[in-house]
Amino acid sequence: MAKKITIEPVTRVEGHGKVTIHLDDSGNVSQSRLHIVEFRGFERFVQGRPYWEAPVLVQRLCGICPVSHHLAAAKALDVIVGAGTGDGLTPTGDKMRRLMHHGQMFQSHALHFFHLVSPDLLFGADGDPAIRNVIGVALQHKDLAVQGVMMRKFGQEIILATAGKKIHGTGAIPGGINKNLSVQERDSFLKGADPMNIDKMIDWAQGAVDFFKSYHAKNADMIDNFAVFPSSHLSLVRKDGALDLYHGVLRAVDADGKKILNDVDYQDYLKYIGEEVRSWSYMKFPYLKSIGKKDGWYTVGPLARLNTADFIPTPLAQKEFEVYKAYTKGKPNHMSMHMHWARLIELLHSAEVIKELLNDPDLQKNDLVKKGKKRNEGVGLIEAPRGTLFHHYRINDDDQIVMANLIVSTTNNNEPMNRAVDFVAKKVFTGKPEITEGMMNRVEMAIRAYDPCLSCATHALGKMPLEVSLYGAKDELLDCKRK
Amino acid sequence: MSDKITFTIDGKECTGKKGQTIVEAAKENGVYIPVLCHYDGLKPAGACRICTVRVGGRNMAACTTPIANDIVVQNNIPELEDMRKAIVEMLFVEGNHMCPTCEKSGNCELQALGYRYLMMAPRFPYLWPTKQVDASIPKLYIDRNRCILCLRCHRGVTTKDGKHIFGPVKRGDRTMITADPELAAGMTDKQAQQAMDICPVGALLKKEVGFVVPVGKRKYDQKPIGSEIQGN
Numbered sequence: 001m002a003k004k005i006t007i008e009p010v011t012r013v014e015g016h017g018k019v020t021i022h023l024d025d026s027g028n029v030s031q032s033r034l035h036i037v038e039f040r041g042f043e044r045f046v047q048g049r050p051y052w053e054a055p056v057l058v059q060r061l062c063g064i065c066p067v068s069h070h071l072a073a074a075k076a077l078d079v080i081v082g083a084g085t086g087d088g089l090t091p092t093g094d095k096m097r098r099l100m101h102h103g104q105m106f107q108s109h110a111l112h113f114f115h116l117v118s119p120d121l122l123f124g125a126d127g128d129p130a131i132r133n134v135i136g137v138a139l140q141h142k143d144l145a146v147q148g149v150m151m152r153k154f155g156q157e158i159i160l161a162t163a164g165k166k167i168h169g170t171g172a173i174p175g176g177i178n179k180n181l182s183v184q185e186r187d188s189f190l191k192g193a194d195p196m197n198i199d200k201m202i203d204w205a206q207g208a209v210d211f212f213k214s215y216h217a218k219n220a221d222m223i224d225n226f227a228v229f230p231s232s233h234l235s236l237v238r239k240d241g242a243l244d245l246y247h248g249v250l251r252a253v254d255a256d257g258k259k260i261l262n263d264v265d266y267q268d269y270l271k272y273i274g275e276e277v278r279s280w281s282y283m284k285f286p287y288l289k290s291i292g293k294k295d296g297w298y299t300v301g302p303l304a305r306l307n308t309a310d311f312i313p314t315p316l317a318q319k320e321f322e323v324y325k326a327y328t329k330g331k332p333n334h335m336s337m338h339m340h341w342a343r344l345i346e347l348l349h350s351a352e353v354i355k356e357l358l359n360d361p362d363l364q365k366n367d368l369v370k371k372g373k374k375r376n377e378g379v380g381l382i383e384a385p386r387g388t389l390f391h392h393y394r395i396n397d398d399d400q401i402v403m404a405n406l407i408v409s410t411t412n413n414n415e416p417m418n419r420a421v422d423f424v425a426k427k428v429f430t431g432k433p434e435i436t437e438g439m440m441n442r443v444e445m446a447i448r449a450y451d452p453c454l455s456c457a458t459h460a461l462g463k464m465p466l467e468v469s470l471y472g473a474k475d476e477l478l479d480c481k482r483k
Numbered sequence: 484m485s486d487k488i489t490f491t492i493d494g495k496e497c498t499g500k501k502g503q504t505i506v507e508a509a510k511e512n513g514v515y516i517p518v519l520c521h522y523d524g525l526k527p528a529g530a531c532r533i534c535t536v537r538v539g540g541r542n543m544a545a546c547t548t549p550i551a552n553d554i555v556v557q558n559n560i561p562e563l564e565d566m567r568k569a570i571v572e573m574l575f576v577e578g579n580h581m582c583p584t585c586e587k588s589g590n591c592e593l594q595a596l597g598y599r600y601l602m603m604a605p606r607f608p609y610l611w612p613t614k615q616v617d618a619s620i621p622k623l624y625i626d627r628n629r630c631i632l633c634l635r636c637h638r639g640v641t642t643k644d645g646k647h648i649f650g651p652v653k654r655g656d657r658t659m660i661t662a663d664p665e666l667a668a669g670m671t672d673k674q675a676q677q678a679m680d681i682c683p684v685g686a687l688l689k690k691e692v693g694f695v696v697p698v699g700k701r702k703y704d705q706k707p708i709g710s711e712i713q714g715n
Contacts, residue, residue, distance in 0.1 A: 048616060050624050052693030057584040081691070164698025168583060171697065179697040369695075398618035399690055 082372025107155025114148025300387025
């Protein structure tokens with residue numbers, strides 16, 4: 001008998017979504033989808049507000065990566081106030097923002113790996129769900145849990161020192177920043193008591209990469225074959241092809257690594273990227289216009305960034321990048337679970353960049369803001385932890401926002417996440433007479449690899465109710481289980 | 484005859500000069516009486532009543548009531564404090580105050596009073612009124628969602644020849660502050676900043692300079708409102 005399986009809500013991800021899996025009469029997966037069940041509306045209610053409010057207002061759509069929205073909005077407004085696109089700020093303005101951003105990357109990547117993903121690796125996909133969570137990690141792998149907590153704290157302290165608050169700060173303003181970094185603040189990060197200093201953070205980040213590589217060596221079959229499907233990849237890269245998480249040109253490569261978007265100025269993103277609406281999800285489906293709706297979808301995030309970038313401009317992360325690239329012989333990596341590997345290399349990179357910036361005397365200077373001839377439109381892109389984030393604003397002559405368009409990282413990953421769900425669902429559900437919790441967790445693991453921020457608003461940690469409903473061919477409810 | 488006046492506030496012996504209001508004299512004697520519509524140097528309006536004190540058993544607006552010899556003023560008593568808190572709550576529910584994204588947050592007197600009175604949630608239902616913004620003035624943005632009709636801008640922001648740039652229009656719960664388009668169009672940067680500073684909330688914002696003061700450096704980030712007078 002045909003069945004419909006619903007996983008709702010998906011757990012250990014940011015925000016709320018659900019998965020439906022339809023089985024046909026033979027027990028084969030006929031359709032699987034990730035539905036985003038929340039509606040936000042920020043693009044509408046920012047209209048009418050003064051443009052300089054946008055970085056503070058729009059960041060409220062997320063509690064995990066508000067810094068990314070804060071900075072993407074500020075970058076768009078840099079264009080509007082005539083301060084150029086990303087590289088037109090004063091050295092202090094630019095570097096303070098970069099420090100803020102890498103603090104954000106560091107804390108978000110640490111949160112994702114240690115709090116959300118490590119339970120799957122440490123206890124296994126079929127592990128007891130009662131302990132397969134961050135509390136279980138804290139009880140049974142205390143050192144790892146402490147590292148996760150302290151690394152997150154370190155990143156948050158960087159955000160506090162640059163944005164004014166750990167969550168929803170006000171540091172980035174159109175054309176620059178509203179504060180510099182005091183010597184006292186700088187020294188607290190460079191010379192803080194163990195473990196709260198940047199050298200220890202670099203050690204721990206390196207340790208996290210090593211942990212993953214070690215796990216990979218023992219579990220290569222699962223890591224390499226979990227959800228593998230060819231995809232195009234898109235991200236910002238620095239003009240010389242280096243990984244740059246704050247600013248750059250837009251590059252996309254196809255599944256074979258061929259450039260299909262060749263380092264273009266993101267102010268023109270509408271020429272290259274379209275968004276499709278489908279009736280069953282509140283999340284749009286972006287695509288590359290040159291390829292079309294059907295096949296123009298792409299992946300963003302750590303996996304994509306390491307597929308588009310030519311190198312990483314910090315030594316330890318570059319060394320790991322070379323190992324990582326060698327594993328696929330330099331070809332684009334399509335293994336979803338390698339997203340964790342790529343994310344940890346970025347974690348290491350961010351720690352290294354933070355150290356570089358902390359040692360830069362420009363951070364103590366007072367030339368904070370730059371402005372020029374005002375324009376009525378601006379686009380700001382940034383590589384958020386989860387991938388490329390687009391903010392686009394248009395203002396009227398009275399300085400009010402009249403149009404806002406946001407393409408958040410997770411939206412870019414909509415199609416790949418659906419493909420990953422489909423891949424895993426077909427693999428674990430097909431022909432199985434009974435549905436187990438472990439099987440459902442595998443589907444969630446596929447989604448979790450993308451570190452999605454489904455509502456870009458809430459973060460749920462620990463045990464959330466997971467409801468599974470079985471429907472017959474006529475959509476009648478056959479069974480319902482809740483964990 | 485001496486101009487010196489002696490009186491008490493909550494039992495404390497205070498002195499003042501003839502012609503001073505209770506609010507002015509209290510401040511000089513280190514006694515904090517909360518104010519919103521009052522602004523040093525402007526003619527009192529008695530609009531918000533947050534400064535209500537009890538004099539001889541009667542509730543009076545301290546910003547409009549002159550001191551007199553031997554009056555007994557009650558200020559910091561539970562009944563008045565709760566009434567003041569209720570006024571703050573009413574002001575919050577009557578408008579659309581979104582502190583998290585308001586540029587005046589940290590410098591806002593209404594928000595500071597909310598903190599002072601430990602306002603967790605208002606006792607009154609939110610009205611969520613429909614309010615208009617006026618972005619047409621070249622140097623200033625009027626956000627009526629946040630306006631508490633204290634009339635400080637009306638009294639304090641004038642042209643060189645004394646004309647009021649701002650004023651109330653309509654009546655009752657439809658009353659709103661508006662600006663004379665011609666006079667407002669001629670406002671200088673200095674006047675726009677003055678208007679923003681004189682507004683106790685975030686209803687008047689100077690254009691293009693938002694959020695320049697970092698969190699931690701704003702007026703009420705370090706010390707609560709009133710501490711500048713009574714020292715705590």
